[in-house]
């Protein structure tokens with residue numbers, strides 16, 4: 001196995017999808033970085049919505065951490081079973097931690113990573129609340145970057161990008177997604193990135209909620225890692241150069 005994939009498996013192995021935090025542990029963890037971009041993985045472990053356990057977006061915690069190691073992004077990731085759903089409920093501990101990180105490290109952009117099932121007819125779905133979660137220059141930048149890494153709206157299955165169609169990051173609903181919270185309440189541009197299982201799950205772990213054995217596409221996973229690292233660097237560069245002011249999320 002290639003070095004990156006091995007590292008991804010090692011990082012993901014620290015996540016316990018359905019184990020509540022032990023004494024002294026939190027449901028989520030923070031990894032420091034050096035660029036003013038935060039990669040968030042709120043569904044890295046199983047979580048609870050309306051009293052029901054919802055399965056983890058496996059390998060999103062590992063991917064977020066690997067992306068942080070390779071790019072310098074800060075990372076916040078769920079690593080134990082959560083009593084809440086940070087991508088749904090307002091005023092949960094994950095969002096309180098996220099707010100502190102954004103303020104303390106002057107975070108200028110948030111990438112919120114999620115995972116969807118292998119049967120989806122796209123590789124990547126971007127959710128920008130129909131453009132409300134980020135200035136359109138960022139949207140153009142991200143679409144250009146996707147194209148450069150082989151992902152585009154007209155691409156075949158795993159190379160196809162779905163934009164604000166299947167997963168919109170909460171536009172039109174009352175759900176307080178991370179993307180909605182960050183862009184509308186903290187005033188920092190954000191995008192939700194939903195990844196097909198083939199683009200993130202190296203090999204499904206025995207403790208995963210999904211019982212069937214599954215192996216993702218190694219080449220596509222590496223391409224996705226490259227894309228995420230490129231995305232962090234590009235938005236950091238852009239935020240530093242163009243003078244987008246914080247606190248003006250509606251300047252579209």
Ligand SMILES: [Zn+2]
Pocket residue numbers: 043057087113114115
């Ligand atoms: Zn999710």
